[in-house]
Amino acid sequence: MTITAPSPSAELVFERTDELSTAGHEQVVFCRDEASGLRAIIALHDTRLGPALGGTRFYPYASESAALTDVLRLSQGMTHKAAAAGIALGGGKAVIIGDPATTKTPDLLRAYGRFVDTLSGRYFTAADVGTTAEDLDVVATTTSYVVGTNSGSGDSGFSTAYGVFSAMRAAAEHRWGPEGLRGRTVGVEGIGKVGTHLVSLLLDAGARVSVADPSADSVARLVGRHPEVAVLASVRDAALDVYAPCALGATLTPASVAALQAAVVCGAANNQLLDSSVAGLLQGREITWVPDYVANAGGLIQVGGEIWKRSPEEVRAEVGTIADTVRTILDRSAAGGRSPLDVAAEVVAERLAAAPAREARG
Structure with missing residues (x-):
């Protein structure tokens, strides 16, 4: 087992030229195990509020540089997510480089x-x-610092979906009044383990739902359960009230924002904006956007609850408070003429600034 540095040609941690150059990550660990073929990066962004918690993404990145950029962005997002949710956790993330279908092994x-x-x-x-x-479960055989196993709280897909639903309902009420999502058309992009739960919650709330996903099998399973759902090639430019990105990130670009017909954007995907300037484009078109790290914190709240031994009922109640944070952000945004991204960053900064000093935490 060895720790390696990235190649000289890679985009490094401290000498970057993108928005991550000022992110201030505390620690980045490059991990390599020759026997198993493991190549991984663990990034700790900020631990002022508590230990870092974040998932492990297993993905066939085109390069080590691409993997590093992703883990730096994702770990920073986890800091923001935990602080926005008001929980005592820091931001961290890990990526394993490779195709999980072919390179993932117990070793x-x-x-x-x-x-x-x-x-x-x-x-x-x-x-x-x-x-x-x-x-x-396999990772837990060599470390105790793992949550979300089958012997723990299990898959966090429903909690993530419930948090997104709570955020979306709050945004819809902010936009359209007490009826919220009832009768509104929501386009869900990506119907994996989060998107599928979200569809069910939306239908129960009286919304109309359209979906888009490149997996024919996933679409067939969903339509089998919910035949009333409309299937589209794409929901980004469809006639919708709400666009819910629930697949990979960076789907909100200058071009896609110009094509959006939805008045509200709220989904589970991380890093939805191509870059921070897109928040201004959304605001310019008077599209209500809920910052992703606010909306999708439900899974973090669930697995974080394992550390403090919280009951499922306590976890669900805490996930529901995401709606309160969304109301605060959107009210401040409307009152001050600022984007929800700027206001969410202000809320995060306030909570991080209020954290006790590391030495005081013991």
Whole structure:
């Protein structure tokens, strides 16, 4: 087991030229295990509020540089997510480079767990794209700093979906009044383990739902359960009231924002904006956007609850408070003429500034 530095040609941590150059990550660990083929990066962004918690993404990145950029962005997002949710956790994330369908093995997962263990509780890992509760069961054989296993709270897909639904309902009430989502058309992009739960919650709330997903099998399963759902090639430019990005990020670009017909954007995907300037474009078109790290914090709240031994009822109640945070952000945004992104960052900064000093936390 060795720790390696990135190649000289890679986009590094401290000498970047993008928005991450001022992100201030505390620690970035490059992990390599020759025997299992593991190549992973663990990034700790900010631990002022508590130990870092974030999922492990297993993905076939085109390069180590691309993997590093992703883990830096994702870990920063986890800091924002925890602070916005008002929970005592810091921001961290990990990525494993490779195709989970072909390179994931028990040996590799155990090797990854050993690296997590070297951080001695500064980072708790969980599931993300490409990893499952079953994978975490294997990781847990070599470290105790893992949440979301089958013996823990299990898959966090429903909690994430419930948080997004709570955020979306709050945004809809802000936009259209007490009727909220009833009778509104919501386009869900991506119907994986979060999007599928979200569809069910939306239908129960009286919304009309359209979906788009490149997986024919996923679409067939969903339509089998909910034949009233409309299936579209794309929901980004469809005639919708709400666009819910629930797949990979960066779908909100200058071009896609110009094509949007939806008045509200709220979804589970991380890093929905191509860059921060897109928030201004959304505001310019008077589109109500709920920052992703606010809306999708439900899964973090669930797995974080394992650390403090919270009951499922306590977790669900806490996930529901995401709606209160959304109302605060949108009210401040409307009153001050600022984008929800700027206001959410202000809320995060306030909560981080109020954190006790590290030495005082013991």
